[in-house]
Amino acid sequence: MEFTDFLATTHRVNLEHVQFHPSHESMDLQESDKTSTNIDKGMGLFANGSLRAHQLIVRIPPSCLMSAASVAQWNNPGLVKCVEALRCEDNMKTHERRVILAGLLLASALSESHELSDAVQWVPYMRVLPSLDSINTPVMYKEGSLELRLLSGTGVDASRAAKLNKLQREYNELKHAFSFLDPQGKELAEKNADLSFVSFDRFLWADAVFWSRVISFKSAHESNHLNSDLHMVPLIDFANHSETPEMHWRVDPSDTSISLFATRDVQSATELHISYGEKPNSELLFIHGFTVRDNVHDCVVFQAPVVEAFGEGDEDAFVAQVKMHAMQLLGVAPLVRLKRGVDQEGVAKDGFLGRLMLETCGILDEDSLLVMMVSVLDLSDFASLLESEELQREDVLEMFSGYSLLDVLLLRVWTVLLDLVESRLHELSESEAHEEVGIQQEGGMTRQRLQFVEILRDGHYKILTDAYKLMGNLQAEYSQREDVVQYLTEMGQ
The missing domain is CATH 3.90.1410.10 (set domain protein methyltransferase, domain 1)
Incomplete structure (x- = not known):
C-alpha cells in the first residue's frame, strides 16, 4: 500500500x-x-x-x-x-x-x-x-x-x-x-x-x-x-x-x-x-537537521558563568549552589543568550532591565541580564536575600536597582561576557582554519550537512563579533565612571 x-x-x-x-x-x-x-x-x-x-x-x-x-x-x-x-x-x-x-x-x-x-x-x-x-x-x-x-x-x-x-x-x-x-x-x-x-x-x-x-x-x-x-x-x-x-x-x-x-x-x-x-x-x-540563513531568531547560548568576586577554593561550590538555586526560584534557566542586535527603537525601555537592554541594543534579553547579574555578584552583599525560599523577581530587581555598587557589578557583567565571547570566537576561528580545505572537497550528504553548519557558524560569527565590540565599549565606558574608579582605587590600596 x-x-x-x-x-x-x-x-x-x-x-x-x-x-x-x-x-x-x-x-x-x-x-x-x-x-x-x-x-x-x-x-x-x-x-x-x-x-x-x-x-x-x-x-x-x-x-x-x-x-x-x-x-x-x-x-x-x-x-x-x-x-x-x-x-x-x-x-x-x-x-x-x-x-x-x-x-x-x-x-x-x-x-x-x-x-x-x-x-x-x-x-x-x-x-x-x-x-x-x-x-x-x-x-x-x-x-x-x-x-x-x-x-x-x-x-x-x-x-x-x-x-x-x-x-x-x-x-x-x-x-x-x-x-x-x-x-x-x-x-x-x-x-x-x-x-x-x-x-x-x-x-x-x-x-x-x-x-x-x-x-x-x-x-x-x-x-x-x-x-x-x-x-x-x-x-x-x-x-x-x-x-x-x-x-x-x-x-x-x-x-x-x-x-x-x-x-x-x-x-x-x-x-x-x-x-x-x-x-x-x-x-x-x-x-x-537544518538551518536558516539570516534567521531573525538566531542566538548564541552560554551556560551561566557563576563566579564569585572574592571567593576562593572551597567557597566556590557553595557560591554556585546558592546562585543556581536563586535562578531556579526566579524561574530563569541558567543560560545566557546573545541575540542579533536591533536598533534602539526596537528595544523595550521600561523598567530597570529595559534600560539595560537599551544599552546592549537588545543583544541581551531581560532573563539573560538577570542571569548574568546573579552570576557575577558578590554573594556577601546579598546572601540573606538569595538564600530566601520566597525569592521574587521584583525583590531582585529592586535589590539591583538600589545597589550602591551597581556600576561595578555591571562592569563585571561586561568583562565576563567579553571573555566568554572572545573564547567562543577563538574556537570558531581555530576550527575554520583547520578545516577550510576539506569543506570544498566534500559532496553528497556531507556537503549538505556542511551547508547547514556553515549557516550556523556564519550566524554565530555575526552575533559574537557584534557582542564583542559592544561589550568592549561598555567595559571601557563603565571602567571610567566615577563610582567605579573610586571603588577600584580603594580596592587597590
Whole structure:
C-alpha cells in the first residue's frame, strides 16, 4: 500500500487540496560563493490548485494519529508487554515518548515481515519516513567527521555529546523492554547488545524521527478531552518550515483531529510550509537537521558563568549552589543568550532591565541580564536575600536597582561576557582554519550537512563579533565612571 492510499483509503483523508512529493531548494554554500547547489529537503506538501486565505487544506482524523494512547491499543502481545515495562509514572511526557518510540520501532520492523498486527497498517508511513542515513541532525554525525569538527565553537558539539551519552544510558535501561517487540519472539540476550532486536542505531533513528516530527497538542489547546499530548501526525509532519508559512495547524479538542488552514492566498503548486516556532539555528539543526540563513531568531547560548568576586577554593561550590538555586526560584534557566542586535527603537525601555537592554541594543534579553547579574555578584552583599525560599523577581530587581555598587557589578557583567565571547570566537576561528580545505572537497550528504553548519557558524560569527565590540565599549565606558574608579582605587590600596 502506498502512503497516499494509507491516508485516503484507510483513514479517509481528503487529499483534494494537497500534494505530497519531494522538495528541493537552491542554496549557496557560502555567501561569498554564489555557486548554488540543490538541497534535498525530503518530502514536502504542495498546493493542489489555488487556495484562499483561511481555507481548510486537509484534516487528519484521530484514527491517523500515533500517540501513546493509540499505540497502547494495538493488538500485539509483545507490544503490550513492552508498554508495561516502559511505564514511567513520574513523568507522563517521558512515558508518552517511550511508548511512541516502541510503536515506531515495531511498525518499522513489520515493514519487512508478514505478521498480522494493528501495527501493520502503519507500514506505509514507516516507508516514507527518513532513513537513518538521511537524517541530518548532529547526533547522526560520525565521530571525526568534517561536519562534526566544524561544530566546534558553536556549543552544538557539546549538546550532541551530552545527548548521545543520555541516549546510551536510556537505551541500556530500555533495551530489555524493547526485546518484547521482536516479531520472531526472540528474547534479548542480556549480555550481548548486538543480539538485541532493537540496536542502538535503530533507537537513535526512532528518537530522531520522534523529536523532529512530534506535535504537542496541549501546547496549542488545553483540554480535558486530550488523553495524550504528544502525537505523530502523518502528512502534516512532512510540511517543511518557513518563517513566513503558507498554512498553520489547529487541533479540534472535541475529537482530537488536527487540520491545516491556509494563512493567505496561495497559487497552485506552491510548497506549503508551517512554522516550527521561533527557534535559533542551533535548535533547528539539533532537532530538525537544518538551518536558516539570516534567521531573525538566531542566538548564541552560554551556560551561566557563576563566579564569585572574592571567593576562593572551597567557597566556590557553595557560591554556585546558592546562585543556581536563586535562578531556579526566579524561574530563569541558567543560560545566557546573545541575540542579533536591533536598533534602539526596537528595544523595550521600561523598567530597570529595559534600560539595560537599551544599552546592549537588545543583544541581551531581560532573563539573560538577570542571569548574568546573579552570576557575577558578590554573594556577601546579598546572601540573606538569595538564600530566601520566597525569592521574587521584583525583590531582585529592586535589590539591583538600589545597589550602591551597581556600576561595578555591571562592569563585571561586561568583562565576563567579553571573555566568554572572545573564547567562543577563538574556537570558531581555530576550527575554520583547520578545516577550510576539506569543506570544498566534500559532496553528497556531507556537503549538505556542511551547508547547514556553515549557516550556523556564519550566524554565530555575526552575533559574537557584534557582542564583542559592544561589550568592549561598555567595559571601557563603565571602567571610567566615577563610582567605579573610586571603588577600584580603594580596592587597590
